[in-house]
Amino acid sequence: MAVYYARRAAEYERIYHKPERQAELRALETTLPAFFSGRRVLEIACGTGWWTVHGARDAAHWLATDLNPETMAIARAKPLPASVELRSLDAYTLAGLDGERFDAAFAGHWWSHVPRARLPAWLDTLHARLEPGARIVMLDNAYAEGSSTPITRRDAEGNSYQQRTLSDGSIHEVLKNFPERDEAIAQLGARARDPQWSATRHYWRLAYTLA
Numbered sequence: 001m002a003v004y005y006a007r008r009a010a011e012y013e014r015i016y017h018k019p020e021r022q023a024e025l026r027a028l029e030t031t032l033p034a035f036f037s038g039r040r041v042l043e044i045a046c047g048t049g050w051w052t053v054h055g056a057r058d059a060a061h062w063l064a065t066d067l068n069p070e071t072m073a074i075a076r077a078k079p080l081p082a083s084v085e086l087r088s089l090d091a092y093t094l095a096g097l098d099g100e101r102f103d104a105a106f107a108g109h110w111w112s113h114v115p116r117a118r119l120p121a122w123l124d125t126l127h128a129r130l131e132p133g134a135r136i137v138m139l140d141n142a143y144a145e146g147s148s149t150p151i152t153r154r155d156a157e158g159n160s161y162q163q164r165t166l167s168d169g170s171i172h173e174v175l176k177n178f179p180e181r182d183e184a185i186a187q188l189g190a191r192a193r194d195p196q197w198s199a200t201r202h203y204w205r206l207a208y209t210l211a
Ligand SMILES: C[S@@+](CC[C@H](N)C(=O)[O-])C[C@H]1O[C@@H](n2cnc3c(N)ncnc32)[C@H](O)[C@@H]1O
Pocket: 001, 002, 005, 006, 044, 045, 046, 047, 048, 049, 050, 051, 065, 066, 067, 068, 071, 089, 090, 091, 092, 107, 108, 109, 110, 113
């Protein structure tokens, strides 16, 4: 996964140029800043910073993290809000945050790449870095026939996989899950409060508060 996204970095944002997704993207971008107004936000797997630009607009502080320097180099070259800091960090451990605490978190197109069996531990790791009352937003793809890359395989744990081709011709099998509302909310764990799910044809967004 990490290697695939390092190799894909330069062509990653093509996914945001699909004509049939434009109206939904504009709506998600417009509504994102209000979740984080005045907050100290930890962004997981920021990639090229597509959502950073929008989400961080009114934040007090926004730490955008990703494992890959290749994707973050593209984010760093963008005109980002002054509140944004970029740092290389493994989402699964969040080692390197020291004592930093946050009152909000955002992850775009990350949940879908976390194996189902790893989700509870990953959410616990994230929640441990957040203060009670923290606001969390996950945003990801809904499976849309004719627009999404077809699913080629499912494993025994219920993960689904796609075969993706990069412009150099290399083919990569990528884990990509498409949870339904009830499944995603059930996976949030005991500390999640007031989950708000919204879905359109190509995207879902799940916002909640931490007890
Ligand atoms: C689907 S992209 C999402 C990028 C961005 N959030 C967006 O929505 O456009 C997934 C990102 O996860 C990053 N990644 C892969 N493994 C990671 C890990 N263990 N920790 C942090 N980031 C990781 C990749 O470098 C890639 O930028």
